[in-house]
Amino acid sequence: MSQPHPGSPNPPESVGPPESVGQPESGDQPESKSALGREPLAAQSPAAQSPAVRLREGRGRIRLNVAFFALCVATAAISVLTLIFLLSSILREGVPYLTPTLMTSGPQPVPEEAGIWPALTGTIWVCTLCGLLTxxxxxxxxxxxxxxxxxxRWGAMFHGLIQLNITNLAGVPSVVYGILGLTAFVGMFGLFQVPGASGAPAFEQGVQYYDQFFSEGERAVLVPVADRDAPMSEVREGMTAYDVDLEPIEVHVIEPGGDYPEDPEVLAYTLFSDAEAGRIDKRAWYYFRLPFGRGVLTGALTLMLVILPIVIISSxxxxxxxxxxxxxxxxxxxxxPWQVVWNxxxxxxxPGIMTGAILAMSRAIGEAAPILIIAGIVYISRGPQHLMDDFTVMPMQIFNWTGRPQEGFHGIAAAAIIVLLLILLSFNAVAVLIRQKLQxxxx
Amino acid sequence: MLEPTVTMQEKTITPAPLPRSPQETPQSAAASAAAIRVSELSSWYGDFQALHSISLNVPERRVTAFIGPSGCGKSTLLRWFNRMNDTIAGARCTGTAMLGELDLLARSTDVVDLRRRIGIVFQKPNPFPKSIFENVAFGPRLHMRCSKSELQDLVEWALRKAAVWDEVKDRLHAPALGLSGGQQQRLCIARAIAVGPEVLLMDEPCSALDPASTLAVEDLIFELRQQYTIIIVTHNMQQAARCSDQTAFFYEGRLVEVGPTEQVFTKPARKQTEDYVTGKFG
Structure with a gap:
């Protein structure tokens, strides 16, 4: 290539060296002396090269490459090492507390007896419901x-507006959604508030109210009443009454100061005629109320708000x-159009939608802030029984335990974190599986 | 090959009109009748006018080739025939294009039914990521209710018609994306004819294929013109010369010349056409 080819199919801009071809040097081609044939990049001597196409010095380029690679490895190593450090410290602290008691018992004042059962079932309830809604x-x-x-045009503008909103909502802190959930779901903007009766839901389904008396035999006697605000039932012989398991019983009434019956079976359901009751309620599994209150449904709806933008964007x-x-x-x-979408x-x-949805769900499982605002209860001894039931979730329970001064609670919190991490890992594993199997x- | 499948067809598709067999419609009778009549069709993408007042007749059961350099509007015209342009924002047109009594461009036209009557095969083979069988059965399932055995007969008929049956009959339930490019394209043709169209639009059907596959598809086009009106957009002038009966030459959104293929290629009336078909530009 040192010899120029006069007949080579050069574009006219890259003219050959004038001295060899004998062309007059054109004024607008000051670099034409160094343009050697049609492959100026491959020219040998640096002196002959035009400044624009001079080869870069090899050493510096390679050194930069090595440095960049090292930077990448270092940043990756920092994040991985941090993760390993955190995980190992949690494992060291938590593993001794990973006992059957932890899985089966509820919150207790003593760390050794406390467990995550209500929080775990609460998490399962809330997240399942949240997934079904989202x-x-x-x-x-x-x-x-x-x-x-x-x-x-207008449709496109509206479309753009919604799109912009969703993209922005994905970045809103989850605690804000907690406040929104409090207004929209717990209180429902006060739409269903009963004037006067504070906290009473305006609409209820699947609930039965009882007046609960304690008999002289120290057993509970339940007398059904029409509704929450019914007048207190009066004690009389032969009234409809149930024991705690809602089995019908016969009530024996005696006058104040009268003699207790001899028979312990009769004594068990014996009331004084001036006995006073407390009003309780029994809620069926299909219990429903408006407004929703601080129940499982509210938690699920609030978490839905948190992850909906993520699910929409990934879908x-x-x-x-x-x-x-x-x-x-x-x-x-x-x-x-529908057949195109569906088929x-x-x-x-x-596969992509499911992967995104599962990753969003694992975010929902880890959220504490919105639940803290809408529920805020930690001392619940059983899992939720219906959609409106009080609940707590794992992150809340962990948050509560880590705030305690006793060492034991920190350990049990670490154990709960291990359980939570296992749930999250299994979720992500399912996401990976779906991606690999279905994609x-x-x- | 045709005899048994024709009877299958008759029993298969009661709810929807069927691909007609050659016996039912003698070719000679309607040989030169126009299947699609286009008049004064102009089209715009936003402010850009892509087609200028095109008037043209597409003869029934013949192959019409649209040729011309890139961007001359031939694909645009083709895609108006089955309203694929509807999905493009800013695309609009004036004028008429009639398929029999049906105005293809009217707002009130049932696009779904129109597309069943006018099938399309795209430049790049685009089988669905499903099995070969499912690909062909896709169209019939959209439009008609048929039993499993009827569907199987229909799929076999369409695959035979598209000259790909022998290559795929042993692996009907294998993924369609495992086929070669040429087989995929013939599968797409089978998919298009399975719904019983009257017209087949082909938008450069061979441009993504190797020469051997191209030949197979061209043979198929030649075969199919006995039953279907075919419009093929092509960049390949040899292809237009080989397999079309009528050729329309487009340049910069205008219809320059249309006539019998032989005439357009040997004695073009216009200088532009001559320059193009002899390879002076384009």
Whole structure:
């Protein structure tokens, strides 16, 4: 290549050396002396090269490459080492507390007897419900935004507005959603408030109120009443009454100061005629109320607000990754927009959607802040029984225990963290499995 | 090959019109009748005018080739015939294109039914990420209710028709994406004819294929014109010359010349056409 080729198919800009070809030097080509033939980059002597195409010095380039690689390794190592350090300290502290008691018992004043059962079941309830609520809404929203893009100007503006909102909502701190949940779900903006009766739900289904008396035999006697605000029932012989298991019983009434019956069976349900009751309620598994109050449903709805933007965005990305040629193919066969979505876009996007949804769920499991605002109760000895039941969740329980001064509670909190981490890891494992098993090439 | 499948067809698809067999519609009778009549069709993408007042007749059961350099509007015109342009923001058109009594461009036209009657095959083979069988059964399932055995007959018929049956009959339930490019394209043609269209639009169906596959698809096009009106957009002038009956030459959004293929290639009326078909530009 040292010899220029006069007949080479050079573009006119890169003229050969004038001295060899004998052309007059053109004024607008001051570098033409150094342009050697058609591959100036491969020219040998640095002196002959034009400044613009001079080869970079090899050493510095390679050194920069090595330095960048080292930087990448170092940053990766820092994050991994931090994780290992945290995990090992939690394992060291928590493993001794990983006992059957931990899994089966509720919060107790003594660390050795305390457990996570109510928190664990609360977490399962809230997150399952949250997933059931979030998935349909999130996927439907993503389908609307991706597959049914409006084509007129106002529609496009509205679409853009919603899109912008969702993107921004994904970055809102979760505690803000807690406040929103408190207003929208716990109190429902005061829409269903009964005037006067503070805290009483305006609408209830699946609940029965009882007046609870304590008999002289020290057993509870339950007398059903019509509703929460019914007048106190009067004690009389032969009234309808139940024991704690709601088995019908016969009540024996004696006058104040009268003699106790001899028979212990009769004594068990003996009341003085001036006995005073407390009003209690028994809620069925289908108990429902408006407003929702601080129950499981509220927790699920609030967590739904937290993860809905994430689910929508990840579902949108999964749908966007489906090649439009597939949609065109279905459309060209005469598929309606819905048939395109249902038969082509959604099946192709479902692995991506599921992966995103599961990762969002694992975020919901770890959230403490919104639950802290809407529920705020930790001392619950049993798991939720119905949608409106009080509940607590694992992060709340952990948060509470770590705040205690006793060493034992820190250990038990570490043990709870281990359980929580295991749940999260298994969730992520499912996400990876789905990605690997279901994801297939689309074109 | 046709005899048994035709009877299958008759029993198969009661709810929807079927691919007609050659016996039912003698080719000679309607040989030169126009299947699609286009008049004064102009089209815009936003402010850009892509087509200028195109008028053209597409003869029934013939192959019409649209040729022209890139960006001349031939694909745009093709995609108006089955309204694939509807999904493109800012695309609009004026004028008419009639398929029989059906105005293809009217707002009130049932696009879904229109696309069943006018099938399309795209430039790049785009089988669904499903099995070969599911790909062909996709269209029929959208439009009609048929039993499993009827569906199987229909799938076999379509695959035979698209000359790909022998290659895939042993692996009907294997993923369609495992086929070669040419097989995928013929599968897409089978998929298109399984819903019983009258017209087949082909948007550069061979441009992503190797020469051997191209030949197979061209043979198929030649075969299919006995039953279907075919419009093929192509960059390959030899291809247009080989397999079309009528050729339309487009340049910069205008229809320069349309006529029998032989005439367009040997005695073009316009200088531009001559320059293009002899390879002086484009």
């Amino acid at each position: 998935l349909p809404i999130g996927i439907a929203t993503a389908i609307l935004l991706e597959e049914f893009r409006p084509r007129n 949108q990305e999964a749908l966007r990754a489906v090649p439009s040629s597939l949609r065109d193919g279905a459309r060209g066969l005469g598929a309606t 082509v876009s959604l099946p192709a996007a479902i 297939k090439p689309l074109s």
